[in-house]
Amino acid sequence: MLQSNAIPAARAPRAQPMPRTIAPMLALLASHLPDDQENWAFEHKWDGVRALCFWDGSTLSLHSRNQLDITSNYPELRELGAALGKKRVILDGEIIAPDLVTGLPDFSRLSHRMHVAAPTDRLRERVPICYMLFDVLYRNGRSTMQLPYERRRELLEELTLRGPCWSVTSSVVGEGEAMLAAARNARMEGIVAKRLDSLYEPGRRSPAWKKLKVIFGQEFVIGGWAPEAGGRDGRIGSLLVGYYDCPARGRKAAFRYAGTLGSGYSDSTHAQLVPLLEKLARADSPFADKVPSKAGMRFVKPVLVAETQYRRWPATGTLQQASFKGLRDDKKAREVVKETEPCRA
Numbered sequence: 001m002l003q004s005n006a007i008p009a010a011r012a013p014r015a016q017p018m019p020r021t022i023a024p025m026l027a028l029l030a031s032h033l034p035d036d037q038e039n040w041a042f043e044h045k046w047d048g049v050r051a052l053c054f055w056d057g058s059t060l061s062l063h064s065r066n067q068l069d070i071t072s073n074y075p076e077l078r079e080l081g082a083a084l085g086k087k088r089v090i091l092d093g094e095i096i097a098p099d100l101v102t103g104l105p106d107f108s109r110l111s112h113r114m115h116v117a118a119p120t121d122r123l124r125e126r127v128p129i130c131y132m133l134f135d136v137l138y139r140n141g142r143s144t145m146q147l148p149y150e151r152r153r154e155l156l157e158e159l160t161l162r163g164p165c166w167s168v169t170s171s172v173v174g175e176g177e178a179m180l181a182a183a184r185n186a187r188m189e190g191i192v193a194k195r196l197d198s199l200y201e202p203g204r205r206s207p208a209w210k211k212l213k214v215i216f217g218q219e220f221v222i223g224g225w226a227p228e229a230g231g232r233d234g235r236i237g238s239l240l241v242g243y244y245d246c247p248a249r250g251r252k253a254a255f256r257y258a259g260t261l262g263s264g265y266s267d268s269t270h271a272q273l274v275p276l277l278e279k280l281a282r283a284d285s286p287f288a289d290k291v292p293s294k295a296g297m298r299f300v301k302p303v304l305v306a307e308t309q310y311r312r313w314p315a316t317g318t319l320q321q322a323s324f325k326g327l328r329d330d331k332k333a334r335e336v337v338k339e340t341e342p343c344r345a
Contacts (some may be wrong), residue, residue, distance in 0.1 A: 003089060006323070019068050022137060023203030024050050025094060027192050029339045030210035033176040034193055041149065041171045042179040045190040045211055046132050047105040048096035049330050053077070053131070055084050055091075064330040070118045073221070076124060076165050077131055083163055092135035092162075097127050105189060107307050109263070111326025128279050131166040132326070135140030137200055145200035149208075152200065183214050190214045216317075217309040220258055221302045221333045223286045225277050226294040235270045236277075238262045238294070239324060241306060242287055254288035255302055259318030264309075264325060276304060303333050 012233075034040050050065040051074075071078075074095060086107045097110035112127050115118060136156040137145050144152050153171055161168055171194075172179055179191045190213035198208035220241035228235040236290040238260040244253040265273075280319040285291055305328045311321035 016138075016143055018054065018056060018090065018138055019143075019250075020087060022052055022090065023066070023067070024065055025201050025203070025209065026205040026213040027209035028205055028207050030193070030212050033180065033212065034210065037176045038060050038174045039196055040193045041153070041175065041178050041196055043119075043134055043169050043171050043192045043194065044132075044179075044183065044188060045192050045213070046096050046169070047107045047189045048092040048094040048110055048132070049326060051093060051095045051131065052137070053080065053089075053091040053093070053133075055081050055087070055089050057086050057088050059258060062267060066330050066332060070328065073113065073119065074129055074131075075119070076129065080131070080161070080163060080166050083161060083166075084159070087137070087159065088140055088157070090138035091133050093131050093133035093166075095129055095131050099131050100128075104186065107325045108266075111307075112268070115329060117328070123290055129165060131262075132159060132169045133166060134169045134171070135200065145202065148197045148199065149194050150196040158177075180212060180214070182198055186298075188214065189217070214315065215309060216311070216340045217307065219305050219328055219331055220308055221255070221334050221336050222277070222300060222304040223255065223257070223302045224297060224299040224308055225290070226260075226298070227296045229295075234274050236265050236273060237296075239297075239306065240287075240291060240294075241308070241319075241322075242302065242335060243338050246337060254270070255286055257287040257289040257291050257318070258338075259320075260294075261306065261308055261322045261324040262317075264323035269324065280304070305329075305331050305333055305336060 051070065052063045053062065054061045060078055061069060062074060062077065064070050096105040097113060098104065099106045099109065109127050113129060116123065133156065136152055137143065139155055144155060156168060176193060183191050190211060193210045193212065195208045220243055222239050223242050226237045226242035228237040242255050244258045245256050277300050280303065281317055282299050282301055285299050286302045307325040307328050309323050309325055310319045313319050
């Protein structure tokens with residue numbers, strides 16, 4: 001019997017199952033642009049909420065930064081599945097609520113949608129959203145997270161995703177100064193720099209991604225509040241906020257006082273927040289630091305996370321000209337640290 005010398009055909013690589021959840025990669029706060037800008041891509045920093053999109057060819061689901069299913073909060077994004085067709089993908093991006101006049105992202109507007117699991121048509125019309133896509137983590141049976149950013153970006157653009165409420169965010173290589181100037185002129189929150197050779201590191205705050213802010217802000221945990229001057233019931237004068245420090249080995253993280261949020265409260269904010277604060281009331285201060293006394297001051301269990309904006313935060317002082325922008329439910333209170341001093345593993 002003759003033996004064949006034919007070379008057997010190469011087997012196609014076995015498909016990898018699609019992950020059910022992925023913790024998103026995070027950026028480190030930076031004070032200046034990278035020196036080697038030619039090795040970095042620059043994107044806008046969107047003032048919204050992180051969302052990962054899972055599409056298996058028939059069903060679309062959206063997950064928040066802390067793995068919550070938020071699909072029902074944004075029903076208009078279900079049409080994104082039809083745009084993807086039979087391509088099985090996982091996408092990373094940010095959901096924003098553009099201001100109807102300026103078109104700029106407005107977190108305060110988005111807060112009216114974040115906590116509503118089944119928004120009415122009226123609410124969807126009043127607060128339209130847009131999903132700004134910037135990464136692809138899985139495509140057609142293969143994880144792309146071990147590919148460099150530059151290649152993942154090519155794969156994302158090949159999907160040609162442009163729809164009524166989703167878009168691929170722009171990415172510019174080597175033009176950090178121009179991008180930062182554009183963000184400043186447009187009064188956007190800032191930019192994100194990403195190394196062209198960076199892999200996607202799930203759940204890690206990586207130096208391969210750097211965020212540079214034009215308008216300062218971060219999340220804080222609410223530890224107390226003071227009523228509006230004049231003693232009007234059901235209205236907030238200021239919120240007392242803090243963050244958890246980076247503990248030394250063998251010591252629990254302490255809840256540090258950061259200052260007060262004295263503005264940013266609409267009628268709907270008062271109506272939403274006051275009942276929550278009253279349910280969380282406690283007799284003593286949750287802060288590890290001494291808190292300046294305020295008339296009518298009340299303390300609460302530190303579990304509510306607030307998005308804020310501020311003018312300055314001196315290294316040895318408290319927040320200055322700080323305002324409330326909305327509650328976040330995509331981050332646990334214990335994860336809130338001072339961004340200028342990130343905890344490292």
